[in-house]
Amino acid sequence: MSRRLAREQVFTLLFQIDFTDSFEEGTEQIERYLAQYPDIESLDTNFILEELEGIRQHQDKIDTTLEKYSEGWKVTRMGKVDRAILRLAVYEIFYATDIPVSVSINEAVELAKKFGEDSSPSFINAVLGKIVQQESLDGYDE
Template sequence: MKRRELREHIFELLFRIEFNSAEEMPEQMRLFFEGLGEVEPKDQEYIEKKYAHIVEKLPEIDRTLDETAEGWKVSRMGKTDLTILRLAVYEMEYDEDVPVGVAVNEAVELSKKFGGDESPIFVNGILGKIGKTGKTE
């Protein structure tokens, strides 16, 4: 799988945590991969590891989002936009393999595909502020 496709699958898996408890997620993960059909073991491992790393960092990621998104708290954000932002902030701040510009661009592309009409502007605006704070350099 290409990176963009892997990222999209990570987004889809992360989105499920908004609707399922932590205890339900192993079963949700099993169902997710079952629904994908044939997946290379290395791709599944990549998706599972990155998902786990993001979930582990969620408190820090959400704190960053709360501090950056003026007038918006994580609890008020649309679930799609929030999930895209969480993935992007993780990539910007914790994934050395993903350049900041790529993380922002890919997040905007995800928001165009899965979000509402205003999602790309919202996502780009928040990530632009995070990128300017120097946290990601």
């Protein structure tokens, strides 16, 4: 499975977890979801679980960052698709040091094109662009 497809699985799980409002309640969901795909390689499973655990650990900081840069949008008012994509991307930008910032942004926009509303790609690109610009993140190549 490619990293892109594994990231899509992370997004799908984040989206599902958002309906339970709790990662703890979502843990059982994650196990059931991954059990449906026995062909997922252990390397991909590890990536998926590491991303989800990282997002869980840093969710408060991620949400604070999103509210700071989304100009008047509270995280709770964002659509569930956009919120899941943004949480994943912000986690990767700040905490997944092996993933280039530009890749995280591009992948987030691609997820938005595939799963979001018509306005999702531009909204997500704008929020992530502001975060990267204002935080002066190294390695960002527009």
